[in-house]
Amino acid sequence: MATDLSASFNEQYISINTKLKKRFLRKPNISEATNEFIALAIQCEHSEQPSFAGQTYIGAAKCEASAGNFLGEAEQHLAAARQFMKAEKKLASMKFDSPDRENLEAAIGCYMWALVKYPEKSPLRTSILLELADGLVDLNYKQEALAYYEEAVNTIEDKTMKLMCMRNFFNLLLECGKHDQALETANEICDSNFHIPERILTEIQVSRVLLVLLVKPDEDTKSESLKQLVDNLLNDEDTDSTPFNTDLRLKLQSIMIASGAQDQHSLISVAADSKQHLTAQQKDLLDTLILEQRIE
Known part of the structure; x- marks a missing residue:
């Protein structure tokens, strides 16, 4: 069953990429490809294949980048990060060892890619950093989470929120x-x-x-x-x-x-x-x- 799903995913993913490469007489339809990548990602989510979903959201992010839609690119990278994090947590819940942390490293990379697309003082940067830190804590990478928590605290200006985050960091x-x-x-x-x-x-x-x-x-x-x-x-x-x-x-x-x-x-x-x-x-x-x- 997993093999069939993998084959189906690969076929659909390659098909979308092929459409993008056909430039002949017209530019590829970026919007159509983005929607197809997102639809495939949602299909993977429903099939409980978060790693595949993450890869496909990255495909959508690349489409958004080529169209110059940097906020859309950030949104798709954030969706990818959440799926890769979900995949890593799924392995952890099943007690499977993940020495190379493939999904986790992909998640961190996507979170960081999304982060730089937002203005320095944007609350969305704070949310991304806290989400990543919380994910690392859930996976028991607490030492690693500290740096992201500290960075998040330094971006917060609202006093009430800063107090709560500093307390959690403490x-x-x-x-x-x-x-x-x-x-x-x-x-x-x-x-x-x-x-x-x-x-x-x-x-x-x-x-x-x-x-x-x-x-x-x-x-x-x-x-x-x-x-x-x-x-x-x-x-x-x-x-x-x-x-x-x-x-x-x-x-x-x-x-x-x-x-x-x-x-x-x-x-x-x-x-x-x-x-x-x-x-x-x-x-x-x-x-x-x-x-x-x-x-x-």
Whole structure:
């Protein structure tokens, strides 16, 4: 069945290309060829053959390029990218190894080709970068996704959207164990002029407390807000920048004191009581802190 489909696809694809090459007395009908490529791509999609669909959308993109329709070219490359990404995810879901990442590399190439067709500040560039980054995360290529996430964050001007994307980027940095960069990003979020909802601010500030214990930045490299956060906690001062409930505040103070005193027994004990307040990434940070103190 797959062989029959492959043969049928090849025949139709070659037929469309042949029409384009017949120049004799007139120019080829680019619009007709584009529509035929798209129709074939849709047929491949319905037949659950995303890789074939991706190749055919690239054919449509080349037609759009030859006609000077660069936005149409970008649209078709984006359609191709999504099909190649779908093909790669399909292989991953079936537990098939893909060492050469043929479909994934094709997807990345198509996303990048579409990206350059849009103006530098276009929201569509941001959407493309985030879509690619999310696809890589789904495939567990998290380290690779970081660069696209960071580039996307740098293209965003809307403050609310930028905050949400920076938070996602921050959490991905934590998952990848990039503690230094995560702390820098958290500092940037808290030092920005964004309106940060209390729930998100609490989450970021708790992570900053744990990160500063792990990273141990020099005093002169700490941001003023980070210094203030540490001082407020140690001095038990309640401010808008430390929206912790009483129990969480006490737990964080105990973690800081135990860590500073290199009291591993106390740190392990308070960690067990604290994890009910923490996110998955924060629990990992606390476990890493305990492990590093054990090694020291």
